[in-house]
Amino acid sequence: LSLMAAVGMVAFLSACGDDDDSPAPVGGDENENVVVTENITANTTWTSDNIYELGGRISVESGATLTIEAGTIIKGQAGTGSNATALVVARGAKLDAQGTSSAPIIFTSVADEIESGMIASPNLDPDLNGLWGGLIILGNAPISADAASVQIEGIPPSDVNGLYGGSTADDNSGTIRYISIRHGGSNIGEGNEINGLTLGGVGSGTTIEYVEIVGNQDDGIECFGGTVNISNALVWNQGDDAYDMDQDYTGTIDNFIFIGGADSDHAMELDGPEGSQDNGGFTLRNGSLKGYNDGGVDGGEYIDFRSGVKASIENCYFFNFSEDSDVELDNDGVAANWLDESLSISDLQFDVSHLSAGNLTIEAIFADKGDDADDAFTTRVPGASIVTTATVGADKTKFTGWTWADANGELASF
Numbered sequence: 001l002s003l004m005a006a007v008g009m010v011a012f013l014s015a016c017g018d019d020d021d022s023p024a025p026v027g028g029d030e031n032e033n034v035v036v037t038e039n040i041t042a043n044t045t046w047t048s049d050n051i052y053e054l055g056g057r058i059s060v061e062s063g064a065t066l067t068i069e070a071g072t073i074i075k076g077q078a079g080t081g082s083n084a085t086a087l088v089v090a091r092g093a094k095l096d097a098q099g100t101s102s103a104p105i106i107f108t109s110v111a112d113e114i115e116s117g118m119i120a121s122p123n124l125d126p127d128l129n130g131l132w133g134g135l136i137i138l139g140n141a142p143i144s145a146d147a148a149s150v151q152i153e154g155i156p157p158s159d160v161n162g163l164y165g166g167s168t169a170d171d172n173s174g175t176i177r178y179i180s181i182r183h184g185g186s187n188i189g190e191g192n193e194i195n196g197l198t199l200g201g202v203g204s205g206t207t208i209e210y211v212e213i214v215g216n217q218d219d220g221i222e223c224f225g226g227t228v229n230i231s232n233a234l235v236w237n238q239g240d241d242a243y244d245m246d247q248d249y250t251g252t253i254d255n256f257i258f259i260g261g262a263d264s265d266h267a268m269e270l271d272g273p274e275g276s277q278d279n280g281g282f283t284l285r286n287g288s289l290k291g292y293n294d295g296g297v298d299g300g301e302y303i304d305f306r307s308g309v310k311a312s313i314e315n316c317y318f319f320n321f322s323e324d325s326d327v328e329l330d331n332d333g334v335a336a337n338w339l340d341e342s343l344s345i346s347d348l349q350f351d352v353s354h355l356s357a358g359n360l361t362i363e364a365i366f367a368d369k370g371d372d373a374d375d376a377f378t379t380r381v382p383g384a385s386i387v388t389t390a391t392v393g394a395d396k397t398k399f400t401g402w403t404w405a406d407a408n409g410e411l412a413s414f
Helices: 002-006 332-338
Strands: 032-036 044-046 050-054 055-059 065-070 071-075 086-089 094-098 105-109 134-139 174-182 187-189 197-200 207-214 223-224 229-236 244-245 253-259 268-270 281-288 301-305 311-319 328-330 341-353 366-369 384-386
Touching: 002 207, 050 105, 050 207, 071 253, 134 174, 174 244, 197 207, 244 253, 268 311, 332 384
Parallel strands: 032 050, 044 065, 050 071, 055 086, 065 094, 071 105, 086 134, 094 174, 105 174, 134 197, 174 207, 197 223, 207 229, 223 244, 229 253, 244 268, 253 281, 268 301, 281 311, 301 328, 311 341, 328 366, 341 384
Antiparallel strands: none
């Protein structure tokens, strides 16, 4: 609020307005703060000559479209519990956030001194997390849960804008291109965190491509059901899982990167249906995934297959993980899916040349944890190999020039 004081006694501005109206800046100079304290109920545009500060949990409500210009910076105030800040795109609303490779849209914390035209933060480290919430997009596409629509994690049950799920597979929640989401993941309670990018029941009519998540306390990208496709995604320094799929997600994630941090857990944590719906699974393909290796141990896990998941994992390269990193079938149900080929793996490559002990072979890396089906990976051998030079993986050029990871030199080893 010191910046507000410096420009005079000006009331906090809501980002709401009449159709196609944009909020006025505080003062006349570039990069003034516009503090957003009310939900967005009409078509609104956020412009790149301002920095927008989320003063709480701000929802774009059904029927409204929030347009964010290329190069715009959005900063979330600090807050935890029911006061955790986030931008929520409710069912029936749209987000049109189309950055460019030369002017990405950046979501970050108010503690970040970044200004327009910058890519890297001038004062925050890329592993700092939990300073605000994150971006949550909710839609009307099918999910598999206790009901046709449920409340998203990270949003209190009292907020009806947190509902997601429905029957519209091609539901359209808008367009997201060239965005970077940083330092998020505030908790609202035990086991109830906000991911960097949360997608609940988001439909295939939505466009999501060129997305970077940096330093999130919980997962990087988590899909709760839905049918949306995602391309050119990068997750760096998350505190839990990089890519987490739940509730019968049925889209495709293509060309993706994971860069592990000291607190990162799984590169992929993949769950199946929670209810009766079973639409056949999702696809993750063309990924390059780098673990955090600290003397051979504590580098996180490769993949955890859970809860009857059905999926296809294709053309992925894993390197720099630890000696005890593995690919797990978590239970007998998912082991059965492996055996009946509703769960498949093809062209997975593992570079373990940096290790001198531990999981050095495909047989050691692939671990069946089921109580009764201990030989699933022996009965049906995974399509995987040990390599020293990758022939599969992500195209890192899709992330050059606009990501903090690239600016920090993190893509040099890919």
